[in-house]
Amino acid sequence: MTQAEKERVPIEKGFFTIPRDPSEPPSLLGTRCRSCSEVFFPRRKVCAKCLSQDTEDTLLGPRGTLYTYTYVHVPMFGTSRTDAQGYGVGQVDLPEGPRVQAVLSGGAEDFRIGMELELQLETLRENRKGQDVVIFRFRPLAAA
Ligand SMILES: [Zn+2]
Numbered sequence: 001m002t003q004a005e006k007e008r009v010p011i012e013k014g015f016f017t018i019p020r021d022p023s024e025p026p027s028l029l030g031t032r033c034r035s036c037s038e039v040f041f042p043r044r045k046v047c048a049k050c051l052s053q054d055t056e057d058t059l060l061g062p063r064g065t066l067y068t069y070t071y072v073h074v075p076m077f078g079t080s081r082t083d084a085q086g087y088g089v090g091q092v093d094l095p096e097g098p099r100v101q102a103v104l105s106g107g108a109e110d111f112r113i114g115m116e117l118e119l120q121l122e123t124l125r126e127n128r129k130g131q132d133v134v135i136f137r138f139r140p141l142a143a144a
Contacts, residue, residue: 025062062119105139
């Protein structure tokens with residue numbers, strides 16, 4: 001497969017990492033408050049809990065727990081054939097603290113509240129430079 005050598009770029013910078021090795025899971029880019037230890041995603045300069053500006057970047061994931069979800073029975077705009085049946089959107093609790101809203105990988109029957117999920121990157125399309133444009137999703141661990 002040439003997939004491994006292909007450069008991957010985020011659809012939007014600053015939200016997740018892209019490991020050089022495609023078999024490695026990505027991480028979400030969050031912020032930890034040095035004053036009160038609260039963790040946030042996405043990143044922020046000021047702590048929403050104690051208003052401290054003494055914050056630092058931190059990596060989150062790749063595991064999470066499905067808090068709740070819905071399934072959209074309409075294909076997502078601009079996505080590949082794997083999404084032709086619709087897609088799940090979930091709120092995922094990260095062990096580090098934040099609850100993240102994210103697209104879920106899988107069919108309408110694949111999700112259960114409380115199940116363990118794993119972060120993954122999915123290629124949306126190829127850009128003009130021949131790079132894969134990727135987004136993050138969570139998929140059920142059992143289906144991996
Ligand atoms: Zn704080």
